[in-house]
Amino acid sequence: MIAEVSLIVAYTFIFGSMYLGIALGFTLTTGVLRVFNLAYGAIFLIAVYGTWMFWNDVGFGLIESIVLSIVLVSVFTYAVYRIVILKFAELEDYMLAALVAVFVIVEELIAYFYPEIVGVYIPTTIYGELVPFGEANIPGQYVVTAFVSLALLAIYLLFFTKTKNGFIMRAISQDMFASKLVGVNFNRTFALAMIIASIPPAIIMLLISPIWALNPYIGWSVFTIAILVAVLGGLGNLKGSIMAAYIIGFIQAFVGFLLDPRLMLLIALIVVMIVLIVRPKGLARAETIW
Amino acid sequence: MIEMLKVSNLTKRFGGIIAVNDVSFEIKKGEIVGLIGPNGAGKTTLVNLISGFYSPDRGKIEFNGKNITKMRMDERAKLGIARTFQNPRVIPNMTAHMNVLYAILGSEHGKELTMTEAGAEAIYYLDLFGLLKKRDVLAGDLAIYELRLLELARALALRPKLLLVDEAMAGLNPAEAEAVSKLINRIRNEFDLTIMWIEHVLKVIMRSAERVLVMHYGRLIADGKPEEVVKKPEVIEAYIGEEEV
Numbered sequence: 080m081i082a083e084v085s086l087i088v089a090y091t092f093i094f095g096s097m098y099l100g101i102a103l104g105f106t107l108t109t110g111v112l113r114v115f116n117l118a119y120g121a122i123f124l125i126a127v128y129g130t131w132m133f134w135n136d137v138g139f140g141l142i143e144s145i146v147l148s149i150v151l152v153s154v155f156t157y158a159v160y161r162i163v164i165l166k167f168a169e170l171e172d173y174m175l176a177a178l179v180a181v182f183v184i185v186e187e188l189i190a191y192f193y194p195e196i197v198g199v200y201i202p203t204t205i206y207g208e209l210v211p212f213g214e215a216n217i218p219g220q221y222v223v224t225a226f227v228s229l230a231l232l233a234i235y236l237l238f239f240t241k242t243k244n245g246f247i248m249r250a251i252s253q254d255m256f257a258s259k260l261v262g263v264n265f266n267r268t269f270a271l272a273m274i275i276a277s278i279p280p281a282i283i284m285l286l287i288s289p290i291w292a293l294n295p296y297i298g299w300s301v302f303t304i305a306i307l308v309a310v311l312g313g314l315g316n317l318k319g320s321i322m323a324a325y326i327i328g329f330i331q332a333f334v335g336f337l338l339d340p341r342l343m344l345l346i347a348l349i350v351v352m353i354v355l356i357v358r359p360k361g362l363a364r365a366e367t368i369w
Numbered sequence: 370m371i372e373m374l375k376v377s378n379l380t381k382r383f384g385g386i387i388a389v390n391d392v393s394f395e396i397k398k399g400e401i402v403g404l405i406g407p408n409g410a411g412k413t414t415l416v417n418l419i420s421g422f423y424s425p426d427r428g429k430i431e432f433n434g435k436n437i438t439k440m441r442m443d444e445r446a447k448l449g450i451a452r453t454f455q456n457p458r459v460i461p462n463m464t465a466h467m468n469v470l471y472a473i474l475g476s477e478h479g480k481e482l483t484m485t486e487a488g489a490e491a492i493y494y495l496d497l498f499g500l501l502k503k504r505d506v507l508a509g510d511l512a513i514y515e516l517r518l519l520e521l522a523r524a525l526a527l528r529p530k531l532l533l534v535d536e537a538m539a540g541l542n543p544a545e546a547e548a549v550s551k552l553i554n555r556i557r558n559e560f561d562l563t564i565m566w567i568e569h570v571l572k573v574i575m576r577s578a579e580r581v582l583v584m585h586y587g588r589l590i591a592d593g594k595p596e597e598v599v600k601k602p603e604v605i606e607a608y609i610g611e612e613e614v
């Protein structure tokens with residue numbers, strides 16, 4: 080029993096932090112830019128399959144491949160902004176449909192070139208040993224991923240709340256017209272903010288990829304977690320996202336170790352639904368990101 | 370003196386309406402020019418064209434010798450064109466302080482400032498317009514008088530060369546209107562501004578402006594010294610049934 084308690088505590092921290100990292104960019108795009116970027120799910124795929132392509136197929140070194148895949152993620156995000164978000168700015172339902180379509184197209188392309196049977200493995204393990212925690216032993220890579228997530232959260236929070244560019248990025252979505260009026264290049268700033276938000280999911284996905292078995296459809300399950308965290312957190316507020324991430328992390332750890340691992344996502348979804356019935360706007364108010 | 374703003378044959382249509390019709394004029398550096406005309410004359414549209422909110426169907430706008438006709442609004446703001454609105458347009462979910470801070474950060478000189486310095490500068494502009502006590506109030510909760518002042522503070526925070534004022538006194542009581550008018554005259558002297566000032570209250574324009582432009586049905590029908598312009602028959606005719614000139 081003590082071992083289970085250790086496991087649940089440890090994995091609440093691991094899952095919670097990791098989910099925060101996964102959801103960080105999505106929360107920021109909804110909170111700062113007021114765009115429900117449903118193409119976000121494709122970022123997870125482009126990060127790992129991009130790295131795989133540059134490394135395994137093209138023959139670059141691993142580090143170069145990772146850098147190139149992050150460049151690819153940025154280019155993809157910029158294209159999504161120019162081609163979808165800007166075009167459908169006034170037609171929100173069409174925009175959402177188009178964004179999902181973009182995600183599915185990316186997914187299908189990847190599934191075509193790298194079908195499930197092709198084993199994709201990227202050696203991004205930074206620490207492969209087990210880390211003892213109480214009665215439990217946790218894979219070191221999970222611990223690394225959790226701390227990288229928290230570091231990203233801290234960096235992004237400081238950037239958006241304390242720096243000039245962060246302030247400008249938070250202000251642009253409030254009023255496009257007022258932004259142009261004070262000399263802000265709206266399109267460039269918006270695109271830049273979206274690209275900045277696309278980096279954390281790419282990094283976290285690359286870190287988890289050695290632990291999780293990769294397949295072309297993994298984007299959906301990871302993206303579902305990002306949406307759950309953002310929605311439960313109040314769509315855009317980072318305090319809310321932190322609470323939400325650890326609540327979902329706890330539910331998953333609890334269900335995974337005491338009930339049945341196959342129920343982890345289902346029960347998390349049900350609990351989030353119940354919370355949202357009671358508090359439809361999520362745990363925190365989303366007017367501000369902090 | 371050199372011309373700061375040169376507008377040539379500017380035309381803007383909205384459907385069948387020609388809101389601005391073949392308008393040409395110049396404004397020299399340091400001038401304070403009044404722009405008057407009956408409702409619907411095209412004054413706001415002219416300001417929208419100069420500030421870059423609309424692009425003209427025809428004509429050319431030059432600012433300090435540079436052709437800015439095709440430039441984006443933010444590029445014009447960075448060059449030094451600031452404006453206020455007939456219906457104030459501030460960011461309602463941000464405090465008065467943040468609204469002004471945003472202008473400082475967006476402007477060219479804001480690039481050299483730290484966040485702390487920019488914050489202090491925003492306070493300076495709020496103070497100049499007597500808004501210090503309202504610094505932490507959301508702009509959406511401000512009264513119309515305070516909004517007019519906030520818009521002026523925000524415009525000034527851009528350190529503009531040319532300030533376009535669109536009816537700074539509409540909706541104000543006489544005391545407030547007087548205060549705003551005094552402030553505009555004061556900042557003009559202290560900050561070495563060139564101003565184009567639209568106002569319905571002719572008395573104020575007559576007193577403050579060195580030159581007056583008159584628009585009517587999209588056309589510029591007079592351009593000259595205030596006391597000369599009001600004597601022109603076409604100006605008197607335009608204003609018949611509007612108000613006393």
Ligand SMILES: Nc1ncnc2c1ncn2[C@@H]1O[C@H](COP(=O)(O)OP(=O)(O)OP(=O)(O)O)[C@@H](O)[C@H]1O
Nearest residue numbers: 383386388406407408409410411412413414415455
């Ligand atoms: N965005 C627009 N779409 C259609 N018509 C417009 C638009 N903006 C202005 N107009 C029309 O152009 C004409 C000039 O309007 P404008 O607002 O420039 O006049 P104004 O001189 O500022 O009037 P006021 O004194 O009432 O502010 C009016 O007939 C107006 O209805």
Ligand SMILES: [Mg+2]
Nearest residue numbers: 412413414455
């Ligand atoms: Mg007007």
